[in-house]
Amino acid sequence: MNAFASGQLDLAPRRRGRRSSIGTWRWSDRIVLLGAWAAGLTLCAIAGAIVLYMGVRGIQYLHPSLLVSSPEAALDQSHSGGILDPILGTALLSLIGILIATPLAVCSAVWIAEYGRPRWLGRIMESSIEVIAGTPDIVIAIFGLALFQTQLLAGFSFVSTVGGAGASGGGVFGRSFLAAGSMMSLIAIPPIFAATREGLQALPTHMREAAYALGKTRIATIRRVLLPGVRSNIATGATLGISRIIGDTAIVVLLLGASLRIEPAGSTPGLDVLRGTGSTLTSFVYDNSPAGEGNAPQKAYAAAFLLMLLVLALNATVNLIARAHERRTGQS
């Protein structure tokens, strides 16, 4: 924001110079001026319209009771059941995704920022993360589907007999919270990696040099000196990652099935939920909209409103973390 400040023509002197009044600009410049204002205001207007519309609909349809009752399989969806299970599903997926993604991303970022040999591995790893960041989430979901159908991992997924597609015996393998969660971790890795690496690169070298001069090994320096310094970066990256996980629909639809409620599979407590299916806020909205099978736009609005609130809250959290970090360390 600081860089913005100095480009202004702000002058209130005792003698006022004639500023370059727009009347003397060329026509092409004036059109650009008009276009720029129009573009900026259009974006604001669109955002305002979306927020207002979702707000109105959300308040209309989101009753607190919905938040605590589970969805019910009833013909008239508009009056029955709540959205508790989708909320839990969203929370569970985010948890799994972040728990897997954060260690992976932080370790990789630390390795690339502090070690980085052999070089070819570094380049491959950076390209891989770029590939992940650029891959559409639907392709990642497809990958997950194939991955969890292999012998090795099929035990972790749910055999779905719902919505069977005429498959030979069994049903559809490859769907479970664990499957969806692990693929979600893939889309959360790039933001955490980028944030952590940036944070590490921003740390002044004298921090490291001081620690080495005191005789600490590199890994000890990383653990004791550097990682605490990038705590807020990791937090920012993780929050961004959660925000992406919460908003993702394709992976959920492909890897979590379409059951209304959380349906555990098997009998081990805990593991059964992981192996089971359920829904999230995103898949709930998708299914209840005219594009899915549902005919309950009211529920869809309610869930969508909640979704937006969550995403906005997460983005605001990112800002708060960044500002607190700024205040504490004087860096921006």
Next chain:
Amino acid sequence: MRAGPITHEPPHLAALADPAPSTDPHVPPVRRIVVDREPTPVRPPEDRQTIREARTAGPERLRVESLTVTFPTRTAVKSVSLSIHQGEVLALIGPSGCGKTSLLRTLNRLTELTPGARRGGRVLLDGEDTDEMQDTDLRARVAMVFQQPNPFPMSIFDNVAFALREQSRKRPRKSELEPLVTDALRRAGLYEEVREELDRPALRLSGGQQQRLCIARAIAPRPEVLLMDEPCSALDPISTGVVEELIHELRRDLAIVIVTHNLAQARRVADKVAFMYLGDLVEHGTTEQIFEDPRATRTRDYVRGAFG
């Protein structure tokens, strides 16, 4: 720290080193390292004097009347009055923070870019109040060269032609621009070095060449006044010498105002010198007078190097 001549000298520097053995055993000898290249011929002071006297100062181009410039945190320039003539080089000297750069930037109304800047007094260009002009017109007539060379990320040709293209009504063709660009490059002393490669990226040039390119870019539209903000401070000594030669050539057609930290440079280059201290114009006169017979004590202290 041991006394006595230093014995471990690389062979090629040994010939150039000038150990001045001191008589005091506790003081190590001073070694001057001389750059092993051809030094630029610098005109000895006497020649400079005669040339200056032979030239008559041209018409007055810029007049500054009681100029005051204030920023939110400080007053940079306090009621300064000056006169700048064509054919003359005016050097603004003074310690850091004395307001010479602010004064220079006010001459082409560049201070307006800083929020919170206020100005009092008048600046007249050829008798016209610069406040009454369009700032874009003013800057077409009063050009500026900055401390850090800042050629645009374009080819050499496009850099020099930049102002020419922007200031003309219709898009001029390359054939129309070529003679003007060539002329500007010649006057800036760069043409011979780049004549084959006008389409090369400007950023590939060396620092000294970049600064000469910026000068060519500034003088291409034939301004009346050229403002130079410490143009040589980022350059090596050879390039500095070349630019100083340039300034000698250019002042025939322009009025030049140069801000410099380097007193020796001011002495070499300037006809008139204005010494500023903390926003005040302490003394203003010819180079000889300021350096050899300054009237104010502060001026005397500064040019003798008592503070800087």
Next chain:
Amino acid sequence: MRRLAPDTRGLRSGVAGGLRRRRAPWSDRRAARALGGVSLLIALGIIAMIVFVVRGAWPMISHQGLSWLGSGGDVDRQLENMLGTSGNPPSSAYYFRAWPLIYGTLLTTGFAVLLGLPLAILSSIFIVEFAPPSLRRVTIPVVRLLAAIPSVVYGLIGVLVLVPYVGNHLITAAERTWMQNRVELTGAGLAPAAVILTVMITPIMVALICEALITVPRAWREGAIALGLNPLRATLAVTLRAARPAIAAAVVLATARALGEAVMLSMVSGSRSFTPSLADGRTFLFEPLRTVAAAIIESAEGVGAPALYAAIYSLALLLLFSALALSVAGYLVKLPLRKYQVRA
């Protein structure tokens, strides 16, 4: 808490012994190897992804070669037919001509980028150049907000607001009857899809371009102003020009995002693999279409059927391939522009 064992060995016990009893700290080499291993894991994961997708698509390629990229017949019906396959289907069961899907993807992505890029550049200039500070404080969070809204919410608003509006107010009854033999015009189609996709990808480009405009050295802009340009022209002629690599990168990123968008498009584009043609005049904008990504997400239910599985995976392979190609294109596009910059 460790109990200090009673000592019988004199100096070797107590504090010195305690220190030796502590776990040896990780050596740097172990740590480097461990961390490097994690990084390798990620790289391997990507290779696994490519391998798995190719493996899934292999039956389609082996039965149909590359002709499944061409056109021929109704894609929707082809996909439906594949639903019923099981076991080891014959070659004929794999009949698939996905061109209408590819065409739909190209149409929506093309529109979105063509509309979005000028919008993004002008908005960035607005934010960096013209906006008064109060408006700037509003516009930047607005851009972030638009980028953060989940695609399913965009899709919901599209299908519940835009599509009915187009269907009821923009499509005339005459057009409907004229098209009724070929396809039903419901309002879901190219227009709402392209508009919403534009809104979705513009914030991405605005963020990148703004950052680039700010990072360009101010000395250049100041030099341009000192040469007599007004601030807007200075920004256009110098700063924007210097930001060209960033603009190219923004376009690549936005295109990748548009290509991969499945959820919103499946809600809003009509899900009929019809090929809208310009020859239809104004109706072109209202004709339904289907994109590759949307087709995948819509067919995902039937993934147990082998032929459908192979079809879905071949479409995914197509998307993966395009994403990789775009990354390479992004890198290549920046190269010649670097010639004139200090950095890009």
